Amino acid sequence: MNKSVLIVDDNLALLRVTQFAMERAGFQTQTARNGRLALDLAKSTAFAAVITDQQMPEMTGIELSRALRALPEYRECPIFLLTAKGLELELSRLREDLGINGVFCKPFSPLAVVKAVEDSMMTCA
Amino acid sequence: MIVRRPNLGLPRRVVTYHLLFCSIAIVWLVVGFLIVAHGVFSARSITACLSRLGKVTAAVELEYLRHAEHSIHSLLVRAKNESHFRYCALEGLDGTYLVHTDASLVGSKVEEHAGTELRWASISGTRYLDQEGNPIHEYRVPLSVGDRIIGALRVGVPEPSLFATVVDIGRVAPLVLLIPLGLVVCGALVLSRLTNSLSEIGRQLHQLATQPIGEPVQLQALELKDATSLGWNRAVAALERNTNGELRQSVQERLQNAVAERRVTQHAEILRSLPDGVALTDVEGRLTFVNRAVAALLGEELSEGADLASYLGNAGLEAIVNPEGTSTGAPVIGELQRPGKQSDRFIRVARSPVQLAHGAGQLWCLRDVTQQKLSDQMRDQFIDTATHELRTPLANIKAYAETLVTCETIDVEEQKEFCNIINSEVTRLARFVDDLLSISSIEMGALCIDRQRVDTFRMFTEVLDKIEPLMQQKQIAFTSELPEKLPELQLDKDKFVVVLVNLLGNAAKYTPAGGQVTFRVTIENSHLQCAVIDSGIGIEREELPKLFDKVFRSADPRVQEETGTGLGLSLAQEVVRMHRGVLTVESELNVGSTFTVTLPIEGAK
Structure with missing residues (x-):
């Protein structure tokens, strides 16, 4: 079973701790500092799930999600959004339009993210 | 006799x-x-x-x-x-x-x-x-x-x-005497007839001269005989018209009228000089009154009689013009966007029905809300920034703390590293809260500085100690030029260090790796100048005037990439101002910026 996860965040500290939590849960992880790098990485490697920050330079999390959904191999891939906003984003619309599997408002619990990723993989499997 | x-x-x-x-x-x-x-x-x-x-x-x-x-x-x-x-x-x-x-x-x-x-x-x-x-x-x-x-x-x-x-x-007397006598009598008769009108005029004038002052003047018209009587009659008629008109009014009435007239003129002048645009249209929508501000706001001179509604409609404000639904009496409000010199201007137009003496009409009030719009935008931007700035460190702290608590097997090095991260995030959070408090103090006028005699050389050393690691980290060639002899100044050292660290920090933040930052202190004409010169991204000319506005952040994507609150420069300017100094900026896009703090040296000539 593919257990590689792509984590995208411009904040290194948060990237680090998310990566730490995911690896502790037994996932293989790769990281990217921004959306564009993440997209390039996603094209070369098939990830089982993507965790991305929303507010990032060059390409936001939502833009990245849209670009990923345009790729055939990521049409069903679970995508999780981390955001410092929350209230401004319409979660239901994000789910319907982009099939975002989960949105986590900062400050979030890394364990909750891990659990959500695990759950989504179970469902997919 | x-x-x-x-x-x-x-x-x-x-x-x-x-x-x-x-x-x-x-x-x-x-x-x-x-x-x-x-x-x-x-x-x-x-x-x-x-x-x-x-x-x-x-x-x-x-x-x-x-x-x-x-x-x-x-x-x-x-x-x-x-x-x-x-x-x-x-x-x-x-x-x-x-x-x-x-x-x-x-x-x-x-x-x-x-x-x-x-x-x-x-x-x-x-x-x-x-x-x-x-x-x-x-x-x-x-x-x-x-x-x-x-x-x-x-x-x-x-x-x-x-x-x-x-x-x-x-015997010859009748011929010699009677003829001249007869001629004399004839002359007397002619004279009497010629001066007849004058006699009546004279009588009336004499009467006028003898009556007490203030009594109403009563003059009679004469029987029309000659030009003199005709002229007199006209004069009497003119006098009567005047007497029946304003002259008949008492002093009190005339005073009241004058006051009322003055009030009306004053009101009209007030209306005309209002900074908000005020216009009035009649039932047919024709302008019956328009004040000076309307022309300034719309950028076009509308004369009385013009059709204001269709003008606004053409200008893109159909919403306020079309519906007749003002039956409730509440004003209909719309917003008009006009191209301005630097940016678009927003004009709020309120239309309310008004009942005037000569029929129903519409009262139009125009107000420039550009400033309000900008300040709304700034507030939104600030809340956005503040939310991000607060939540990001919080997210890190929570994530690391939770990881530390929940992970049973974690080695000591990692524990230490995580704790350090939590610590620095808390510091960042605290600094942001400090900035917020300072800004709100400025807002309330409560920011106070505690001035003490400060050895400026030591102060600059402290600043450089703080900033040099940052420069090294970003691989920026940093040079500092301090004069050999530096004066002691009356300063709030802590706040001033914050200002300089902020300016140098900005220079580091917005100068790409491999760039150059110079900190140059000079003494000139009893002024101490601290210049922070960078070879960074520079600032757009249009954005320079807004640079020191609270929570202003440049629209340049290279600035948006960096984290920042938009509070630093406005805070720095306020602190410098409170030290009776000035903070100035010169900048060229893609070439670099120079921020200069100029402080007066007290006691120096």
């Missing part, structure tokens, strides 16, 4: 003067005429006398030759009666009367009268006064028969009197 009786009336006075002077002239003429006439009559009667005397003399000489002196008496009596002589006498050579019309004197000695001597050729005479005082002319004519002188003829003639002359003239 006439002059002293003004109530006599002008025409009467004129006529009286006329008559007076005319009468004097006539009397003068009559007297002169009498004198002249008397002279003429006297001369004529003397001439007649003398000619008769000649005849009588010839007759007496003839009679003497014929009958000697006996029949001469009857001749003399006849001559006396015919020629109105007083007497006639024949004087003998012996000096006695031979013959005399007064028989009692015959034979008596000839009496020589004393008086004025008269002489007419061979005739001599004397003018004397008789016993009654009447002037008598006595003429003596020598009588001769052949060569023999026989005596002299003495004739007494009464002198013609003035009375006799008057009686004589009396």
Whole structure:
């Protein structure tokens, strides 16, 4: 079973701790500092799930999600959004339009993210 | 006497003067005429006398030759009666009367009268006064028969009197006197008629002059006769119009009117000068009033009578124009976007129905809300930034803390690293909260600085110690140029260090790796200048004026990439300002920026 996860965040500290939590849960992880790098990485490697920050330079999390959904191999891939906003984003619309599997408002619990990723993989499997 | 009786009336006075002077002239003429006439009559009667005397003399000489002196008496009596002589006498050579019309004197000695001597050729005479005082002319004519002188003829003639002359003239008097008198009377009548209007005018003016001041002026129009009366009537009519108009109003009323008028003008002027646009349209939507601000706001001069609604409609504000739904009385509000010099301007247009004296209308209020819009945008941006700035460290702290708590197997190095991260995130959070508090202190005017004598060299060293690791980390060539001798200044050291760290931190933040940052301190003209010069991304010219605005952040994506609150520069400027200094900026996009703090050195010349 593919257990590689792509984590995208411009904040290194948060990237680090998310990566730490995911690896502790037994996932293989790769990281990217921004959306564009993440997209390039996603094209070369098939990830089982993507965790991305929303507010990032060059390409936001939502833009990245849209670009990923345009790729055939990521049409069903679970995508999780981390955001410092929350209230401004319409979660239901994000789910319907982009099939975002989960949105986590900062400050979030890394364990909750891990659990959500695990759950989504179970469902997919 | 006439002059002293003004109530006599002008025409009467004129006529009286006329008559007076005319009468004097006539009397003068009559007297002169009498004198002249008397002279003429006297001369004529003397001439007649003398000619008769000649005849009588010839007759007496003839009679003497014929009958000697006996029949001469009857001749003399006849001559006396015919020629109105007083007497006639024949004087003998012996000096006695031979013959005399007064028989009692015959034979008596000839009496020589004393008086004025008269002489007419061979005739001599004397003018004397008789016993009654009447002037008598006595003429003596020598009588001769052949060569023999026989005596002299003495004739007494009464002198013609003035009375006799008057009686004589009396016959022609009607012609001489009545015609001039008649002409004088005619003149008087004409004068009286000519001055008739003036008389009435004079009477009324006299009445006006004698009445107490303040009483209503009452003048009557005259019967229309000539130009004078016509002019007077017009003057009276004009005066009446004035009296019936404003003059009749009392002082109080006029004062009230003046005050009301002034108030109206004042209100109109206030309306015209309002910074908000105010316009009024009638039922048909035509402008009936528009103040100056409207033209300034719309950038177009709208004259009265223009169609404001369709103008706004064309300008892209159909929403406010179309619906007639103002029945509730609440204003309909719309917003108009107009291109401005630097950025678009927003104009809020409110339309409300208004009931005016001459019918229903619409009142339009226009207000420039660009500033409000900008400040709303800034607030949104600030909240956005603040949320991000607060949540990011919080997220890190929570994530690391949770990881530390939940992970049972975690090595010490990692534990330490995680704790360090939590620590630095807490510091970041605290600094942000500090900035927020400082900004809100500025807002409330409560930011205070604690000035103490500060060794500026040590202060700069402290700043450099803080900033140099950052420069190294970002691989920026950092140089600092400090003068050898630095003065001590009265400063709030902590706040000033924050300012300099902020400026240098910005330089580091917005200068790409490999760039250059210089911190140069100079002393010039009793001012200390600290310049932070970078070779960074620079600032757009349009954004320079807004640079020190609170929570302003450049729209440059290279700035948006970096985290920041937009508070630092506005805080720095405020602190510098409170030290009586200035913070200035020069910048060129993609070349670099220079921020300069200039502080006065107290006590220096």
